[in-house]
Amino acid sequence: FPKMVVHFDVGRDKSKASVEAAIENKTDIFLSTQKDIEIEDPNIEEIYKVGTVCRIKQIVKLPNEVIRVLVEGLTRAELKALKKDDEYLKAEIEIIDEPSNETYKNIEAYIKSLKKSFSKYLKISGNPNKTIMSIFKDVKSDGEIADIIATYVILDDIKKQEILQELNLEKRIEKLLIILENEIEILKIENKIGKKIKENLDNSQKEYYIREQIKVLQEEIGEESEAKEIERYEEQILKGKMPKSVKDKALKELSRL
Numbered sequence: 001f002p003k004m005v006v007h008f009d010v011g012r013d014k015s016k017a018s019v020e021a022a023i024e025n026k027t028d029i030f031l032s033t034q035k036d037i038e039i040e041d042p043n044i045e046e047i048y049k050v051g052t053v054c055r056i057k058q059i060v061k062l063p064n065e066v067i068r069v070l071v072e073g074l075t076r077a078e079l080k081a082l083k084k085d086d087e088y089l090k091a092e093i094e095i096i097d098e099p100s101n102e103t104y105k106n107i108e109a110y111i112k113s114l115k116k117s118f119s120k121y122l123k124i125s126g127n128p129n130k131t132i133m134s135i136f137k138d139v140k141s142d143g144e145i146a147d148i149i150a151t152y153v154i155l156d157d158i159k160k161q162e163i164l165q166e167l168n169l170e171k172r173i174e175k176l177l178i179i180l181e182n183e184i185e186i187l188k189i190e191n192k193i194g195k196k197i198k199e200n201l202d203n204s205q206k207e208y209y210i211r212e213q214i215k216v217l218q219e220e221i222g223e224e225s226e227a228k229e230i231e232r233y234e235e236q237i238l239k240g241k242m243p244k245s246v247k248d249k250a251l252k253e254l255s256r257l
Contacts, residue, residue, distance in 0.1 A: 011066045012040070044081070049079045051076075057070045098169075099169060114173050136148070153179065
């Protein structure tokens with residue numbers, strides 16, 4: 001997304017050549033998601049049209065001839081043509097200007113709803129929302145606020161692409177709100193499951209701890225032999241070839257003992 005700083009690894013020869021050419025010629029690069037990651041040499045139809053113009057800030061050469069690239073997103077752009085040569089891909093693009101805040105009549109209400117949902121999401125996920133929410137103080141563009149939240153919340157590449165290529169800001173926020181509310185519901189369910197599992201574990205640990213204490217106390221007062229005797233009775237009952245009703249009665253009496 002524009003204004004975001006991210007890093008990624010580059011391994012393909014043409015991709016590495018693109019990075020090196022951009023650095024050598026002091027030009028920016030155009031980043032767009034490939035529809036099918038398995039295709040080694042994609043054509044224009046296999047690449048999403050809307051991507052981001054980025055500036056390379058740093059590169060680090062890793063083992064196995066891989067390059068780690070740190071980039072800063074500058075602006076959205078649309079891919080118009082793709083020129084292939086022997087070394088790397090060249091893109092003909094059209095810059096997409098982000099509309100000003102005044103373009104939309106209800107944008108203030110949209111942004112307020114978005115921040116409210118994001119704050120709820122952070123609270124449920126257990127993150128320090130005050131620290132994260134403070135980054136919006138210096139952000140003047142409503143579009144950038146939406147992009148920051150999308151970057152933080154969305155992990156799925158297809159959903160990210162949906163937000164990236166939605167150029168109408170109100171519709172972009174609507175889509176983002178749906179994703180946010182869905183993530184909130186998932187987190188609620190996960191927290192509920194986690195709480196239930198923890199309670200069950202706590203009960204099991206408590207029972208185990210009490211049983212261990214009883215065992216130690218029995219050893220101290222010489223009742224260990226009685227406990228072992230009861231264990232032997234239980235073993236005999238379980239192994240005994242008796243009717244179920246008789247076995248249940250025997251186990252009940254053993255429990256009373």
